[in-house]
Amino acid sequence: MSDHKTDDQRHEEELPHLHTTAAHVHEDSDVSISSLGMFLGALAITMVVTGAVVVGLFDLFLDQAEEADISPSPLAESGEPPAPPGPLLQVAERLDLRLYRASQEKQIHETAWVDRDRGIVRIPIERAIEITAERGLPDWPPVAQGVAAESGAAQ
Numbered sequence: 001m002s003d004h005k006t007d008d009q010r011h012e013e014e015l016p017h018l019h020t021t022a023a024h025v026h027e028d029s030d031v032s033i034s035s036l037g038m039f040l041g042a043l044a045i046t047m048v049v050t051g052a053v054v055v056g057l058f059d060l061f062l063d064q065a066e067e068a069d070i071s072p073s074p075l076a077e078s079g080e081p082p083a084p085p086g087p088l089l090q091v092a093e094r095l096d097l098r099l100y101r102a103s104q105e106k107q108i109h110e111t112a113w114v115d116r117d118r119g120i121v122r123i124p125i126e127r128a129i130e131i132t133a134e135r136g137l138p139d140w141p142p143v144a145q146g147v148a149a150e151s152g153a154a155q
Contacts, residue, residue, distance in 0.1 A: 090096050107122065114120040123131075 108125045110122075110124065112122050114122050
């Protein structure tokens with residue numbers, strides 16, 4: 001019968017440094033305050049050193065960036081920044097399209113100088129068609145009258 005031991009008796013044999021009672025099992029000693037203090041001190045020193053290294057690197061990189069920056073030209077305007085290069089976003093697409101088509105219609109229906117020095121003029125499209133029909137295309141072989149009539153009849 002001596003082989004039958006209670007759980008408390010088995011705990012006492014397995015863990016002799018622990019005080020056991022019927023309800024609780026606990027350690028004899030607490031955490032070493034000096035070890036805990038040394039750990040926290042080392043942690044604080046590590047944090048301060050790390051912070052100092054980060055601040056030092058930030059200052060170093062900031063100095064390098066300032067040296068690499070190009071100073072602005074004294075002729076540059078101060079105040080508003082320049083407009084970004086185009087193309088810009090369209091705010092009113094339909095209005096833009098309507099204005100573009102109106103400008104194109106105006107160009108094909110009016111006479112205006114393209115290059116006055118070289119004698120180049122823009123004429124209305126209807127007039128250009130009439131002139132081409134009368135004179136033919138430059139550097140184009142002339143079409144015989146009989147062939148032109150046959151090709152017109154074939155269409």
